[in-house]
Amino acid sequence: MSSLQTLESEEVDLNASLHGNWTLENAKARLNQFFQKEKTSAEYKYSQVGPDHNRSFIAEMQLVVRQLGRKVTAREHGSTKKLAAQSCSLSLVRQLFHLQVLEAFSGPPRRGEGQPLEVFEVQVPADLQQQLVGVVQALGVLVPPAPADPSQPVSLVQGKLASFEPAPRQSGAGVVPWSPPQVNWNPWTSSNIDEGPLAFCTAEQISRDLQEELLLQQEHDLNLQKAHAVVLVRGPTGCGKTTQVPQYLLDSFIRGGRASDCNIVVTQPRRISAVSVAERVSFERGEEVGRSCGYSTDFLMVVLRDVVQAYPQVRVLLMSATIDTSMFRDYFFNAPVVEVVGRTFSVQGTRPP
Numbered sequence: 001m002s003s004l005q006t007l008e009s010e011e012v013d014l015n016a017s018l019h020g021n022w023t024l025e026n027a028k029a030r031l032n033q034f035f036q037k038e039k040t041s042a043e044y045k046y047s048q049v050g051p052d053h054n055r056s057f058i059a060e061m062q063l064v065v066r067q068l069g070r071k072v073t074a075r076e077h078g079s080t081k082k083l084a085a086q087s088c089s090l091s092l093v094r095q096l097f098h099l100q101v102l103e104a105f106s107g108p109p110r111r112g113e114g115q116p117l118e119v120f121e122v123q124v125p126a127d128l129q130q131q132l133v134g135v136v137q138a139l140g141v142l143v144p145p146a147p148a149d150p151s152q153p154v155s156l157v158q159g160k161l162a163s164f165e166p167a168p169r170q171s172g173a174g175v176v177p178w179s180p181p182q183v184n185w186n187p188w189t190s191s192n193i194d195e196g197p198l199a200f201c202t203a204e205q206i207s208r209d210l211q212e213e214l215l216l217q218q219e220h221d222l223n224l225q226k227a228h229a230v231v232l233v234r235g236p237t238g239c240g241k242t243t244q245v246p247q248y249l250l251d252s253f254i255r256g257g258r259a260s261d262c263n264i265v266v267t268q269p270r271r272i273s274a275v276s277v278a279e280r281v282s283f284e285r286g287e288e289v290g291r292s293c294g295y296s297t298d299f300l301m302v303v304l305r306d307v308v309q310a311y312p313q314v315r316v317l318l319m320s321a322t323i324d325t326s327m328f329r330d331y332f333f334n335a336p337v338v339e340v341v342g343r344t345f346s347v348q349g350t351r352p353p
């Protein structure tokens with residue numbers, strides 16, 4: 001992309017209407033007005049990022065908002081100093097708008113509003129394309145096929161939008177400033193949430209949706225567990241099979257007033273991991289090892305298939321990141337499978353020179 005196209009793409013803002021129609025073009029002037037009226041001021045603090053041939057800028061500003069009795073901060077990135085400062089003032093003005101310190105923008109709509117964006121060709125080298133395909137596959141993203149009629153839009157969102165990964169944006173000094181929960185504000189990244197549906201939801205809606213989702217999922221999984229002697233759980237490594245699932249079952253018995261009916265035995269392939277899992281789970285429950293959770297290392301994986309047939313009240317959960325579900329399914333009389341979604345991120349190793 002040429003630098004002009006980079007600039008233009010930075011100025012594209014399809015979400016301005018969510019944020020009181022404040023944009024890169026009108027926010028800086030409003031912020032200056034605010035300073036004049038409040039008889040205060042604040043400076044942009046600039047820093048440079050990136051190598052010489054690809055230099056870009058960060059502008060930061062913190063201002064005291066008398067009406068709120070607290071500070072509001074923004075830290076934004078741009079390909080030029082000017083754009084970084086504009087983005088920073090935009091972030092502040094949008095925050096002040098959402099905090100009801102500033103009104104919505106009432107001037108004439110920005111140039112080009114409502115017009116379709118120009119299409120421009122992007123040349124992606126073949127090896128980069130290959131890498132992108134690899135990433136898309138590794139993330140398990142379903143890419144819908146291109147539409148027969150290219151003028152028809154196709155949603156890239158396949159299936160239900162259920163979980164939101166936190167954006168891995170870095171906060172300056174590695175310190176997240178405290179801020180109370182606010183609609184449309186991501187405190188981890190100190191920026192507005194621009195993408196729906198979170199950008200439109202009230203805090204109450206978000207809480208209710210999360211609660212409903214959790215209750216539905218728990219009900220579904222617990223019903224499976226009650227109805228079947230053997231359930232297979234497959235989920236990526238680190239998703240919480242070992243440390244979370246047993247607690248989740250125990251908690252459901254505790255809530256049902258039947259905790260003493262529940263004995264959960266967790267097996268691990270090694271003694272050391274059995275000990276550390278027990279320590280971890282006890283820590284999470286705020287207890288000493290040996291209270292509601294302990295370990296015994298002489299437990300043998302007896303012939304489970306016979307056990308579940310001999311003792312109908314025994315329930316077996318087979319949990320693995322790499323389980324061949326069809327094979328186990330057949331072995332355990334068509335046991336149902338619960339797939340758990342994980343949140344693991346690939347780690348790249350580098351060797352010091």
Ligand SMILES: Nc1ncnc2c1ncn2[C@@H]1O[C@H](COP(=O)(O)OP(=O)(O)OP(=O)(O)O)[C@@H](O)[C@H]1O
Pocket residue numbers: 235236237238239240241242243244276280320321
């Ligand atoms: N002792 C610990 N201290 C801190 N975090 C821990 C500890 N043990 C586990 N965790 C974290 O808890 C999460 C869930 O771990 P858990 O062992 O339950 O995953 P798992 O699904 O059983 O993974 P695997 O397939 O590797 O067995 C992981 O993200 C892990 O990093």
Ligand SMILES: [Mg+2]
Pocket residue numbers: 241242243
């Ligand atoms: Mg495990």
